[in-house]
Amino acid sequence: MPSIHEVAHLANVSSATASRALSRPEMVAPATRERVLSAARQLGYQPNILARSLRQGETRTIGLIVADILNPFHGQLAKGVQDVADKHGYTVFLFNSDEESEKERRAIETLRGHLPQGLIIEPTRSTRDHLKTLSNLAVVELDRVSGNPKATTITVDNLAGAKAGTRHLIEQGHTRIGMIVGQLDISTAIERHRGFQDALQEAGLPYHPELVLPGHHREDDGYRVAKHLLSLPKATRPTALFVGNNEMTVGAVLAARELGLQIPDDLSIVGFDDSRWAQTMYPPLTVVAQPAYELGAVACEHLIGLLGRPQSGLPAHVQLSTELIIRQSTGPPAPA
Amino acid sequence: MPSIHEVAHLANVSSATASRALSRPEMVAPATRERVLSAARQLGYQPNILARSLRQGETRTIGLIVADILNPFHGQLAKGVQDVADKHGYTVFLFNSDEESEKERRAIETLRGHLPQGLIIEPTRSTRDHLKTLSNLAVVELDRVSGNPKATTITVDNLAGAKAGTRHLIEQGHTRIGMIVGQLDISTAIERHRGFQDALQEAGLPYHPELVLPGHHREDDGYRVAKHLLSLPKATRPTALFVGNNEMTVGAVLAARELGLQIPDDLSIVGFDDSRWAQTMYPPLTVVAQPAYELGAVACEHLIGLLGRPQSGLPAHVQLSTELIIRQSTGPPAPA
């Protein structure tokens, strides 16, 4: 890799001038500028970002820590972030926490060494602690909130979403509705659970705690929990299921199939997050859809905004809305 | 961020000793080492990787350029790469080319400035040209090959996979089989097309060029092409479709549904790539599955191996195998 000295030498100027010609063209005589530019082109010169960042104390880099890049929802978040970062000339360091505290800790540590100017993170249980080590880095929390009151957060209105999904089931006539909820130490799970409860209450329906069970957001959890709920004696078994995230919904659908339950005749299902398979599965799934890509894009716009001004007042809390998409996995309960 | 000088000062040693205590503990007296370590802990010291990399000329960073992170197949590749990189203490710079030459060019350019020690790339049409600017960076081509004979490549046996998928359709009794093939300037598409042809030929079946149409790997392409093929007059319309990638298969399935064709009774479909929706859709899809995660993992292992030795002989060409998973989207053609 040629250095700026070689470019300077070839153009018969000092490295200072070469640097200026490249980054502040207006400070340099047109003729000189041309010579430098052509020398750079000729040598295939590419500035060494490490050196530049070291000198300027500015890396034009941001960190992104997502919970699980294989889950299409999180994948879309990541894409939204990347596209916007790219547009503004920032480079993204992407890490996966896989929902594990320890991985998150390591990701943050590695990231720190690379001196990102900002961090976008989907918090886990331990994020609050981990972020304490990050003196005064601009942080945007995405999708979930860690509880840190100083953080800017970009989320979806989970409460309203869950309420809408549950209400839809109630309107179909269901009274025994089960929920497979996420980990209750994560904000999204808490809010969706709350929305579920609120909808029941508004309708004057009782909340059956034994029909509400937690899972760790994975397909197997959905499968296991659904298997249990759907194997209850007919009288107590739920006629509808509201599932707290996309992966667990897959598990629930497979469990229902395995038990020979027809959807929606024997069981109605509403999932959270839309996805490719929700549209192609049979029957197409009714879901509470989230604007995943936009969520990521907005988070990144905000972060970059934050970088512009030093300490601009209060942290923002942006909340995007969800959309209930009614397909064919929901219908009235079978007559008793 | 505290620098190593502050740590050194607090521990009453020179910065050189502090550096050694941190990176080469055996070179330093145990007592000193302890003092330095504790000072570092106390200050929350984290080495500045930029400075270190600049000094050592070694960034312990690799670049990864995937075609489309939102496609789960590519997502799995990325995860495989990342997990392995992580295990070896490398950090990954992830970029998306979105199958666009121009984005790929920009990604490579940006990457260069960050001085990655190696690059893993899913080549596009123009990769060969773009890589010329990368003097002597270790490069591993993933999933596809660019045609550069000096590159190490990690691929799947697309020829055998496509052959197996096609043969399966032939065994079911199909004689008019259509194919939706990818862009024919990408190696995987070429090989799958060839495998398709070979299977026909081995079975003594004619190749109908009018039943083989290209798409750009997206859902809409699959939809559009399938719509066309399936709208042909009954006598000439294919009774089975072999589709060259996962996204296009979605489109083909939706097109079939829209035309009221029952799968597999009116139409058999074999897709390339397994996925979540292939398993949950109705009916579950017969596919040629690829070990995506492993592909990424192997690529990264290879790259890191390459970094160990300087110029180790010939480039490797690893080929993993595919697996035909027979589900329920394939069956005998309807009797005429």
Next chain:
DNA sequence: ATGAAAGCGCTAACAG
């Protein structure tokens, strides 16, 4: 408008 020189934070010679 240009050049000389300093310094970002780190580590590798080289001395001692």
Next chain:
DNA sequence: CTGTTAGCGCTTTCAT
């Protein structure tokens, strides 16, 4: 075993 010194490539004063 430890300190001094130099330099990775870049940009930015400060002169001129």
